[in-house]
Amino acid sequence: MRLLVATAVPPERDAVARAFGAPDTPEETALPGAVLLRTPGADVLAAGVGPAAAASATSAALTAARLAGNPYDLVVSAGIGGGFAERAPVGAVVVADRIVAADLGAETPDGFVPVTGLGFGTDVHVPPAALVEAAREAGLVPGAVLTVSTVTGSAGRAAELLARHPSAVAEAMEGFGVAEAAAAHGVPVLEIRAVSNAIGPRDRDAWRIPAALTALTSAFVRLAPAEAGSPFALARARLVP
Template sequence: MRIIITAATIGEWMPVFVNMNTLYTGESQRLKVRFHQSGVGMLASAVSLTRLVSEEKPDLIIQAGIAGCFDSNMPLGKVVVVKEEILGDVGVEEDGKWKDLFDLKLEKSNYHPFEKRKLPNPWLSTYNLLKLPELTGITVNQISTQPSRIEQLKKKYGAVVESMEGAALHFICREANIPFIQIRAISNYIGERNKAHWKMKEAIEALNEVLVKYVDRLYKIK
């Protein structure tokens, strides 16, 4: 089984690379793991992941990363999986309201790869092997900081976590029919710009601990 662990930055998977490099990329004949840096944001990720899918044709793509959270009751460092993605900033602000592609009738809500305006993961029931909490994600090119904008996104979409790359993964893998899972650790609450309150190190450590357990579980069942 060919698995690719992808992240926007090397720092998000570097700790787990050290742990897995010998076991799964060198000696195992049942499981081949490769690590991939997609770059930050939807544009870089879309180009990088499209090339990856067409050239490598993996059996499973694991997108790993940190994320901001809209829910202040969610503990920082919590590791979750994204069950569905939403495009959060493709559209127009008009008369104090946010109108996305579907509101503007530039895209049909159920036109592939979308389903009811979202990009769900149809392989989640198969690949959420650790039974991690399944949440709705929203992808943006500009991190949300303004209270009015944050409230707007929460009210319109009901997303719990925010990233800059998740929708690219969901869109491309749904188009290419490649199984995938998006695993993220909560590093901060959305709108909190005082990074002294963020838990980046703890989130990355928790994320990598889960990735090791996840790949080990895959190895045992495949």
């Protein structure tokens, strides 16, 4: 299975690459605005922060692979993120059963209206259920993962997001952009996030970034498609008619 993993920043990229046995000096391929690392089990990209950068770099990687006659079978948006504490505490790893653009829309006198309510596009991508279930069986916490352009920093905003998205387990900044690029290329998408902090009042001293990066590596070791019997490989087989 040809796998592309899109992260935001190099520390996340490197955490994923370690799970796939990346050599000390991995092969690099330059793309517009990003560099792709090739490992034995996946190609891993630091696509940039936010949905626009993530969509642009992911689309560039997908286009390059298709033009080379070796397209990807699956795209995974991965990295660290905030978790809703009662559902995904610090140290947990979540898998999106819905990838939601949580702040793409309009504020109105009656409250927030998502972009679909305005009559445009979509605000949700749904990963294949077989992949989500494979990740759940490997110990990941399933639920909606919210893509936001402004990270939540107050209890009020956290409560507002949960009221609008009752199944949410985490938030991050790139998943929806990666999903938009994957959808445009007709490739299945998944999102995996290791929780580094609780969503709510911003407290940098409480963040556990190194531990979250270690958890991210461990999650991909469990899921690694380089092994014939791995959860991703088996799940991908279920998707083939």
